[in-house]
Amino acid sequence: MVLHPVLGKLVSKRVVLASASPRRQEILTNVGLRFEVVPSWFKETLEKSYFAAPYEYAVETAKQKALEVANRMHVKHLRTPDVVIGADTIVSVDEQILEKPVDKQDAYRMLSRLNGKEHSVFTGVAIIHCSSKDNQLEMEVTDFYEETKVKFSDLSEDLLWEYIHSGEPMDKAGGYGIQALGGMLVEYVHGDFLNVMGFPLNHFCKKLAELYYPPSKHNVQHKKYDSIPSVDTFENLSDVESESSNFTEHKGASKLDSSGMCSSGSIYNSENSSSVRSGFMVPLENRNGMPENATRLPSKILELMDGFRASKALFVASKLKMFDHLKNKGPLKAVDIANEVGTSVCGTERLLDACAALGLLEKTPQGYSNTDSTNTYLTSDGEYSLHGYIIHSNDHLWPLFTYLESAVKEGSRQNHRAFGKKAEDLFKDYYHSQEVKQRFMAAMHSIAHLTARDVATAFDLSRFKSACDLGGCTGALAHELVQIYPNLKVTVFDLPEVIANTSYFQPSAQHTAPVTFVSGDFFKDNLPEADLYILSRVLHDWPDEKVHVLLSKISAVCKPGSALLVAESVLDEQKTCPPTAVLQSLSMTEGKQRSGSEYKQLLEKHGFTNVQIKITENLLDVVLCFKTLSP
Numbered sequence: 103m104v105l106h107p108v109l110g111k112l113v114s115k116r117v118v119l120a121s122a123s124p125r126r127q128e129i130l131t132n133v134g135l136r137f138e139v140v141p142s143w144f145k146e147t148l149e150k151s152y153f154a155a156p157y158e159y160a161v162e163t164a165k166q167k168a169l170e171v172a173n174r175m176h177v178k179h180l181r182t183p184d185v186v187i188g189a190d191t192i193v194s195v196d197e198q199i200l201e202k203p204v205d206k207q208d209a210y211r212m213l214s215r216l217n218g219k220e221h222s223v224f225t226g227v228a229i230i231h232c233s234s235k236d237n238q239l240e241m242e243v244t245d246f247y248e249e250t251k252v253k254f255s256d257l258s259e260d261l262l263w264e265y266i267h268s269g270e271p272m273d274k275a276g277g278y279g280i281q282a283l284g285g286m287l288v289e290y291v292h293g294d295f296l297n298v299m300g301f302p303l304n305h306f307c308k309k310l311a312e313l314y315y316p317p318s319k320h321n322v323q324h325k326k327y328d329s330i331p332s333v334d335t336f337e338n339l340s341d342v343e344s345e346s347s348n349f350t351e352h353k354g355a356s357k358l359d360s361s362g363m364c365s366s367g368s369i370y371n372s373e374n375s376s377s378v379r380s381g382f383m384v385p386l387e388n389r390n391g392m393p394e395n396a397t398r399l400p401s402k403i404l405e406l407m408d409g410f411r412a413s414k415a416l417f418v419a420s421k422l423k424m425f426d427h428l429k430n431k432g433p434l435k436a437v438d439i440a441n442e443v444g445t446s447v448c449g450t451e452r453l454l455d456a457c458a459a460l461g462l463l464e465k466t467p468q469g470y471s472n473t474d475s476t477n478t479y480l481t482s483d484g485e486y487s488l489h490g491y492i493i494h495s496n497d498h499l500w501p502l503f504t505y506l507e508s509a510v511k512e513g514s515r516q517n518h519r520a521f522g523k524k525a526e527d528l529f530k531d532y533y534h535s536q537e538v539k540q541r542f543m544a545a546m547h548s549i550a551h552l553t554a555r556d557v558a559t560a561f562d563l564s565r566f567k568s569a570c571d572l573g574g575c576t577g578a579l580a581h582e583l584v585q586i587y588p589n590l591k592v593t594v595f596d597l598p599e600v601i602a603n604t605s606y607f608q609p610s611a612q613h614t615a616p617v618t619f620v621s622g623d624f625f626k627d628n629l630p631e632a633d634l635y636i637l638s639r640v641l642h643d644w645p646d647e648k649v650h651v652l653l654s655k656i657s658a659v660c661k662p663g664s665a666l667l668v669a670e671s672v673l674d675e676q677k678t679c680p681p682t683a684v685l686q687s688l689s690m691t692e693g694k695q696r697s698g699s700e701y702k703q704l705l706e707k708h709g710f711t712n713v714q715i716k717i718t719e720n721l722l723d724v725v726l727c728f729k730t731l732s733p
């Protein structure tokens with residue numbers, strides 16, 4: 103069997119999972135799919151009685167979840183994804199649709215209904231292929247559903263309540279999780295187990311097979327995709343781009359404009375779902391009979407106009423550690439949080455509502471609680487916490503950006519206006535104030551930790567025996583490297599003030615080879631010996647002259663065959679993409695973001711050849727080059 107299934111067809115695409123469900127993330131991650139998670143803000147409130155069958159409801163909800171994310175990502179300054187996947191799981195028993203219980207009584211009501219009986223679990227899935235033409239979003243929607251039958255044993259009241267008190271039912275359709283304690287309630291399962299858990303992987307692969315290997319015209323009547331074709335090597339994916347950019351008229355796919363309406367005016371038609379009345383399509387824009395362009399343009403601009411409010415709401419809620427309180431004690435009412443953090447009740451309520459509107463919190467009659475991604479990224483102590491970077495953005499970048507107008511007029515950074523100090527003096531503060539230093543290091547650590555896997559795996563680095571991460575700060579990338587390449591010895595080289603403060607950021611249990619930390623200034627001191635030098639998020643801080651100094655120093659210690667790996671957000675040749683990097687340039691530091699050809703030129707000038715660039719579509723792209731005999 104060839105173990106590169108049709109999922110490999112998604113390898114070169116920017117895939118987004120429009121779901122906060124940790125189970126869906128796990129199922130897709132387990133099969134090696136690389137994707138971003140952007141939970142949908144679509145509220146699951148479609149009127150159930152309008153749907154002729156339960157699966158129609160699940161399919162339509164899945165589709166609206168995915169459409170909301172595709173639209174939002176296109177409208178915001180984020181890049182339009184290639185593929186957005188949405189899903190919705192429901193339980194159907196006695197003609198009733200059961201979703202996630204709202205409280206323990208509701209869970210009891212659901213589990214009592216299921217007790218001793220067979221029920222159906224339906225997951226609706228929508229796969230949206232997006233493209234942007236003249237800045238207009240075009241979407242092709244493919245959807246399907248899968249049904250699995252599950253039977254519960256006869257269960258006692260005590261057992262049901264014991265199960266409910268475990269807390270497991272609360273975020274699960276029908277009030278049980280078959281993959282955990284809930285498995286004990288189940289007598290049999292007929293069908294796809296993963297479908298019950300939230301994502302019908304097998305049917306998904308078959309659907310991709312239909313889309314990426316469409317039947318040729320002459321056998322269109324007969325060909326059925328009961329099996330999943332494999333992709334033998336990733337090299338033969340060259341056909342993928344042309345297929346996807348020319349993504350028309352595949353079975354089960356329909357074209358939508360960015361409002362979620364079919365451009366043809368017809369409703370999607372899918373293999374397993376009967377058609378749904380157009381009244382159920384939720385228009386994402388206020389159309390009011392106005393021409394499409396007139397309604398779409400303001401929403402983009404309005405979103406940008408409001409962007410600063412949204413950022414500040416996130417920053418303030420983070421700074422006040424509201425997400426930490428909610429993680430430990432949620433759901434909580436506004437008054438409880440206000441008491442905990444010492445803020446006004448009315449102000450707290452408005453801020454929490456804003457966070458709920460932005461999809462950072464869930465609001466129920468019981469109070470506010472964190473979404474899964476808020477727990478992962480916004481609480482201050484999580485492994486993948488972005489808290490440090492958010493506080494840095496609030497305390498350092500926000501004041502700087504307040505003076506953007508002066509920065510543009512004068513062409514220089516505005517530290518003196520924002521902080522009453524020149525940049526050089528401010529830099530000294532980093533090393534005198536323990537708090538500022540820790541904040542800055544936490545910010546750098548957040549990003550390094552989140553991008554480390556992508557940077558470490560962009561190229562196969564297994565041939566190297568030793569690596570030196572210059573300016574490697576807390577060692578987040580170094581730890582990832584030793585984990586992925588067990589034979590690699592990694593040294594982190596950074597300023598003494600930084601090295602002295604790294605202990606707080608070290609992983610608690612070290613199962614891998616330790617990382618060595620060495621103090622020094624890469625402009626002044628001798629560099630440790632290594633076969634591979636790494637500069638991650640270093641070069642953009644420096645102007646070309648300084649970059650030349652650093653590269654010539656590295657080139658001098660590099661033996662032939664050694665390599666240099668640079669991790670930066672690489673601009674396209676027009677320098678308008680990716681927006682995050684372009685916006686970062688507005689800080690007007692003396693450094694700058696550079697394009698692929700600019701990095702190539704700089705590196706080749708110092709005797710590095712075979713320059714290869716991997717665009718990861720994550721925050722950092724990766725450049726690898728090798729030292730030749732003479733520069």
Ligand SMILES: O=c1[nH]cc([C@@H]2O[C@H](COP(=O)(O)OP(=O)(O)OP(=O)(O)O)[C@@H](O)[C@H]2O)c(=O)[nH]1
Nearest residue numbers: 121122123125190191274275279280298299300
């Ligand atoms: O046996 C199990 N059955 C169901 C689940 C989980 O239940 C939820 C179903 O909810 P939904 O489809 O609305 O998805 P959400 O979690 O709200 O995430 P979205 O952001 O996609 O709306 C789903 O998480 C299943 O995984 C289970 O775990 N076991």
